[in-house]
Amino acid sequence: MLSVALMAGFASCTETADYDAPSVPTNAQVHFSNAESSTISLGFEQDSFAVKVYRAEAGAELVVSLNIVSDSADVFTFPEEVVFEADSTVAYIPVTFDFGNIAPDTDYPISIELLGDEVTPYGASKVNLVVKYAPWSEWTEFATGYNELTVYWGGTLSDIQVYQRESLLDPTKQQFAFENYPGYELVIDYDKTTGRCHVGVTDINFNNDSYGAVFIADSETYSELVPRFAEKAEVKPSTFDPETGVFSLHLVYFVSAGWFGAGYEYLHLDGYASYDYSISLEERGHYVDLKGVDNALIYMHKGADVDTYKYAIAAGNDLNALLGGILDGSVESTEVSESGYQLFPLTEAGEYSVVAVTYDKEGNAQEANYITFEFAPVGQSSPWESMGMATYREDIVASVFGVDNLVYQVEIEKNVETSGLYRLVNPYGPAYGYNAAGVYDDSKNHYVIIDAQDPAKVNVLESYTGLDLGYGELGIMSMADYVLAQEETTEEDALPYYGKLENGVITFPGEGLLAIMGDGLYIGNKNSLFAVALPGYELPEDEATEEGGEEEGGEEEGGEESSARIRRDVEVFGKISLKGRPADANVIANYLQSNIR
Numbered sequence: 001m002l003s004v005a006l007m008a009g010f011a012s013c014t015e016t017a018d019y020d021a022p023s024v025p026t027n028a029q030v031h032f033s034n035a036e037s038s039t040i041s042l043g044f045e046q047d048s049f050a051v052k053v054y055r056a057e058a059g060a061e062l063v064v065s066l067n068i069v070s071d072s073a074d075v076f077t078f079p080e081e082v083v084f085e086a087d088s089t090v091a092y093i094p095v096t097f098d099f100g101n102i103a104p105d106t107d108y109p110i111s112i113e114l115l116g117d118e119v120t121p122y123g124a125s126k127v128n129l130v131v132k133y134a135p136w137s138e139w140t141e142f143a144t145g146y147n148e149l150t151v152y153w154g155g156t157l158s159d160i161q162v163y164q165r166e167s168l169l170d171p172t173k174q175q176f177a178f179e180n181y182p183g184y185e186l187v188i189d190y191d192k193t194t195g196r197c198h199v200g201v202t203d204i205n206f207n208n209d210s211y212g213a214v215f216i217a218d219s220e221t222y223s224e225l226v227p228r229f230a231e232k233a234e235v236k237p238s239t240f241d242p243e244t245g246v247f248s249l250h251l252v253y254f255v256s257a258g259w260f261g262a263g264y265e266y267l268h269l270d271g272y273a274s275y276d277y278s279i280s281l282e283e284r285g286h287y288v289d290l291k292g293v294d295n296a297l298i299y300m301h302k303g304a305d306v307d308t309y310k311y312a313i314a315a316g317n318d319l320n321a322l323l324g325g326i327l328d329g330s331v332e333s334t335e336v337s338e339s340g341y342q343l344f345p346l347t348e349a350g351e352y353s354v355v356a357v358t359y360d361k362e363g364n365a366q367e368a369n370y371i372t373f374e375f376a377p378v379g380q381s382s383p384w385e386s387m388g389m390a391t392y393r394e395d396i397v398a399s400v401f402g403v404d405n406l407v408y409q410v411e412i413e414k415n416v417e418t419s420g421l422y423r424l425v426n427p428y429g430p431a432y433g434y435n436a437a438g439v440y441d442d443s444k445n446h447y448v449i450i451d452a453q454d455p456a457k458v459n460v461l462e463s464y465t466g467l468d469l470g471y472g473e474l475g476i477m478s479m480a481d482y483v484l485a486q487e488e489t490t491e492e493d494a495l496p497y498y499g500k501l502e503n504g505v506i507t508f509p510g511e512g513l514l515a516i517m518g519d520g521l522y523i524g525n526k527n528s529l530f531a532v533a534l535p536g537y538e539l540p541e542d543e544a545t546e547e548g549g550e551e552e553g554g555e556e557e558g559g560e561e562s563s564a565r566i567r568r569d570v571e572v573f574g575k576i577s578l579k580g581r582p583a584d585a586n587v588i589a590n591y592l593q594s595n596i597r
Contacts, residue, residue: 028084029056030064030114031123035215035256037201038225042133045099050092051112051129056120058087065115066093072108075101076131082114102133105169139163139177143245145269147178148339150299151261152214152253152438162269176240176247178267186216188247190240197238199249201225211255211470219262222252226259233262244276244303245269253438257470260438268304276303277358277366283373287343288445292386292411292425294377295343298354302339306366310335311356313344317372322355327365349376378445384413384423388535392427395530396476397434397469400515400522405529406433412534413447420453420501424532428467428474441466441473448476450506450532458499458506460513472518479512482521504537 031054040049055062062084070076077096084091093112102108108131119125142164147157160178167173172193178186184205189198199218206214218238223230229252236250247267253260264282284297302309312333314322325331334342346352355370390412398405408431415421427448428435446466451459462477479497483489499508510528514521524530533539 027120028059028062028118029120029123030054030062030084030116030118031120031125032112032114032127033256034124034225035201035213035254038127038129039200040129040131042099042102042131044135046133047099048094048096049131050094051127053082053084053091053093053114055084055089055091055118058089059084061086062091062118064091064118067113067115069111069113070109072110075108076110099133105132105134107132135168136175137165137168139165142176143269143271145178145245145267147267148265148301150265150301150339151251151263160267188238188240188249195239195241197240197247197249199238199251204253208255211257214253214255214260216251216253219250219252222254222259222262226254229259229262233259236264243272244278245272246276246304248280258438258468263299264301266301275305275360277306277360278303279306279309279356279358279367279369281354281356281369281371283371284341285442286378287442288378288426288429289345290389290409290411290426290429290431292445293345293347294445295345296352296373296375298342298344298371300336300339300342300356302358303367305360306358307361307363308335308337309356309358311342311354313352313354315348315350315352317351317353319353319355319370319372322353323357323368323370326355326357346375346377350374385416386425387412387414387422390424390535391531391533391537391539392424393529393531393539394427394432395527396513396515396524397428397467397474398529399524399526400517401469403434405527407539408432410532412532418453420451420455422450422452422506422532422534423447423463424450426466428465432467435467439468441468452499452501452506455501456498458501458508460499460508462516464516469517471520472516475516476524477514477516478508479514482514504534505539506532506534507540 033052033054036052042049053064063081064084065081066079068078070078075097079094082091082093095110110129110131111126112129113126140163141161143162145160145162147160149155149157163177163179165175165177172191174190174192176188176190178188184203186199186202189200190196197218198221199216200221201215201217204214204216208214217225219229219233219235220237223235229235233252238247238249238251240247245268248264249267250262250264252262263284264280268276280301282299282301284299287295287297289295296313300309300311310326310333312322312326312331314331322331326333336342344352344354351372352375353370353372355368357368358366360366388411389409391407392410393405393407395405397403410427410431411425413423413425415423424447426446428446429440429442446464448463448465449461451461457480459478459481460476462475462481464473464475467474478499480494483494483497484491497509497512499506499512508525508528508530511523511526513524513530515524531539
């Protein structure tokens with residue numbers, strides 16, 4: 001996510017840097033995919049492989065030159081160019097070799113670069129591959145099992161057939177294959193000496209309607225492929241416990257444009273005699289509900305033989321007192337029977353501890369675990385005061401992507417130090433109907449700040465929403481501020497773009513707002529429907545689609561609907577169609593050329 005621009009004293013956005021939209025590429029936009037594995041595993045007596053290359057749109061036959069660098073040019077034979085056949089968006093770079101010259105368990109690095117004017121300025125023009133032959137034994141049936149999905153989907157998948165094989169070069173290396181998990185084969189690399197597992201880049205045979213093919217990998221593997229992941233999210237080990245038959249896999253679900261989320265998912269093998277009464281606790285960040293309450297979000301995973309577990313939270317780290325209180329009943333605790341997300345509404349910053357105790361079917365306490373973490377509620381010590389729920393009619397995403405103008409309830413705050421200064425709290429959070437798995441940063445509150453100190457000259461100050469639809473975090477700002485930031489423009493030039501606060505409703509003229517995404521600016525409020533009705537007021541009549549609110553986002557804390565959102569359910573995906581950069585959005589540079597003198 002992009003960081004929020006600091007605005008000392010709520011200064012005008014005229015002090016921010018200019019946003020110059022990049023030119024729209026007119027070439028073939030040839031590129032490599034960053035969602036495909038960088039490792040090519042050779043089979044016995046294999047003598048060739050092919051590397052995929054893509055272009056944005058099908059067209060006439062196209063020849064692209066290649067620059068291939070390899071320390072093993074005497075082993076492999078490379079072409080000098082790749083050819084896209086007419087009407088095809090995919091081409092193949094063939095690489096041939098004599099299998100007899102391939103040394104087992106040896107890395108062969110190969111670098112391939114696309115050359116010429118047809119290469120995209122935005123995608124990957126170079127790929128670094130590793131070719132390797134590591135022979136394995138035949139696959140044999142090993143066990144059956146079930147898995148718990150927590151990151152992209154929620155639920156349990158049973159009756160999975162598990163296969164196993166060993167490296168013929170190193171007996172400490174094993175692989176497990178989970179068939180139909182779900183709808184594809186999951187292969188796990190396992191090191192007996194360390195207990196560590198790895199899941200390579202795997203196509204899960206599912207197309208997201210907005211972003212295309214979805215892939216998974218363990219977080220350590222993915223962070224090597226996409227280094228910025230480690231800057232934004234946690235990288236944790238994946239393991240297998242041969243005593244309990246449990247794989248604990250820290251998986252990332254992603255597409256070529258970015259990742260949806262990461263977290264532990266658990267695969268359990270059937271038939272293990274030992275009892276698993278364990279419980280694990282994992283901090284998953286913040287969850288701000290529609291009432292503005294900031295919650296610590298903890299995922300709890302119980303072992304296969306746990307009947308129920310109890311948990312409690314307390315300030316500080318006196319774990320023995322908390323554990324003893326749960327066991328003797330002197331500390332109020334919550335009892336549940338399923339793994340899942342638990343919310344802890346916290347209003348004070350500080351150190352907190354959560355302790356959980358597991359019980360068998362007879363009600364006997366078995367094992368306990370804990371997590372201690374620092375928590376600072378979002379917006380603490382703020383000069384802002386809640387006014388209640390405003391009615392928000394959205395026309396930023398609706399204008400840029402051509403989707404419905406949703407109408408829904410959003411909390412609004414007023415600044416107690418500056419009269420006429422307002423901010424919307426998480427307007428693109430859980431209440432927004434197009435908020436879906438992996439597109440919203442729920443680790444903190446996000447605000448859209450509205451300066452209505454002069455009701456006849458209302459501005460939206462540069463604000464970032466936490467919503468990322470594939471082009472960078474969505475920001476919003478007024479066209480008036482942007483106009484004033486340009487050279488040789490005057491207040492008179494900006495006047496047509498100011499909003500107004502009238503009869504308790506904030507509105508803007510058509511095309512009076514901008515959407516910021518990455519390094520591009522796009523025209524918002526094309527439908528002239530953006531509006532905020534302050535609490536106690538109603539929106540003017542319009543033909544906007546009334547969605548969101550209680551139906552889309554829900555206003556209840558917890559419950560099945562809230563849990564579904566926290567589980568990052570993918571139900572609402574497909575409502576927004578993203579195909580390349582927003583081609584139908586007016587780029588700000590072109591707009592200014594035709595509308596400002």
